[in-house]
Amino acid sequence: xxxxxxxxxxxxxxxxxxxxxxxxxxxxxxxxxxxxxxxxxxxxxxxxxxxxxxxxxxxxxxxxxxxxxxxxxxxxxxxxxxxxxxxxxxxxxxxxxxxxxxxxxxxxxxxxxxxxxxxxxxxxxxxxxxxxxxxxxxxxxxxxxxxxxxxxxxxxxxxxxxxxxxxxxxxxxxxxxxxxxxxxxxxxxxxxxxxxxxxxxxxxxxxxxxxxxxxxxxxxxxxxxxxxxxxxxxxxxxxxxxxxxxxxxxxxx
Numbered sequence: 597x598x599x600x601x602x603x604x605x606x607x608x609x610x611x612x613x614x615x616x617x618x619x620x621x622x623x624x625x626x627x628x629x630x631x632x633x634x635x636x637x638x639x640x641x642x643x644x645x646x647x648x649x650x651x652x653x654x655x656x657x658x659x660x661x662x663x664x665x666x667x668x669x670x671x672x673x674x675x676x677x678x679x680x681x682x683x684x685x686x687x688x689x690x691x692x693x694x695x696x697x698x699x700x701x702x703x704x705x706x707x708x709x710x711x712x713x714x715x716x717x718x719x720x721x722x723x724x725x726x727x728x729x730x731x732x733x734x735x736x737x738x739x740x741x742x743x744x745x746x747x748x749x750x751x752x753x754x755x756x757x758x759x760x761x762x763x764x765x766x767x768x769x770x771x772x773x774x775x776x777x778x779x780x781x782x783x784x785x786x787x788x789x790x791x792x793x794x795x796x797x798x799x800x801x802x803x804x805x806x807x808x809x810x811x812x813x814x815x816x817x818x819x820x821x822x823x824x825x826x827x828x829x830x831x832x833x834x835x836x837x838x839x840x841x842x843x844x845x846x847x848x849x
Contacts, residue, residue: 611831612650619643650830651822660833661809664783667790670803673715677775680768680800681709682761682789683725683734684782694740701782701806706738708805709780710745716778721752722771726759761785761839762848765792772798782806784832788840795849808832 623639626632650656684702695703706723713721721742725734733756742752753771758764768777779800781789786804793800808829843849 611834612646612827613831616643616647616650619646647827648822651824651827653820653826656826656830656833657809660784660829661811663787663833663836664804664807664809666787667783667802667804669805670712670778670801673712673778674776674801676716676719676778676801678722678768678772678777679709679713679716679719680722680724680764680772680777680779681705681738682764682779682781682785683723683738683758685734693744694737695744698737698741702734702738703741704806705780705782706741708803710742710747712778712780712803713747713751719751719778721747722755722768722777723752724755724758724764724767726756761789762792762843762846765789765796765798768793769796769798777801778803780805782832784808784836788836788843791840791849792843 619639620643623636623641623643626636626639630636682705684705685699698706709721709723713719723735723738723742725738727733733754735754735756739749739752739754743749755764755767755771758767768779777798777800779786779789779793780803783804783806786802790800790802840849
C-alpha cells in the first residue's frame, strides 16, 4: 500500500461517521464479551456524543461558510488562457453516458468550468484527476462528459497523473506556465486549492462552486435534529482542515 492509499485510509478513519462507528463497535464488543463495562459505557457514550456533535445543529455550518465565502463567485469572467477544473470522484460504466457516472461534486465543478469556458472563447479546458474509484481516471471521465455537453475535443487537455490537489497544482504549472487561468473547485476546497496553486507560483482567478451552506435558507424544525446532510457537511469541514494541516506537514505550503 503506497502513501496515497495510507493517506486516504487515515483520512477516512478520522471522519465523524467512521469515528462514531469505531466507538460504538468497540463499546458494544466490550459490553458483550468482556468485563470492562465502564470502558464500554464510555466508548458507547462517546460514539453517541460524537454523532450528535457532528450530525446535529452546531458550529459546523458557520465554520464551513467561513471556508466557502473566502472567495466570491466568479460573475465576470476575465480573458484567460486556461480553465482548470480539479478532480473529484466518479463511478465507472461502459454502457452509461459519462455525465451519469460522475459524482454530484464532479458535475458541479465541470458545469462551472464549462460556464467559464463559454465566456472565455480563447481558453482551453484543463481537466485533472487520476483513477481512484475505477479503471478510468476522473480527468478522462470529465473530458467525455464535457464532449457530451458540446465542448470540442481540441479545447480539452486531460491530465490523469495527479491524485491530490498538490499534484494538480504542480501539473497545472507545467501546462499553463505563466498564462492566466481560472481555477474551478468546490467552494469549501477553494482556500486550500488556492494556497497550493500559489505555492507553485500561480495566481489563478478563483471560481468556487458546489456550495453546501445556503445562507438564505430559513430555519426549519427538522434542522434541530441530526441528519445525514449535516454529517456530510461536518466531514467536508474536517477534510479541509486536516488537508491544510497535512499540506503544511509535507512542506507543500
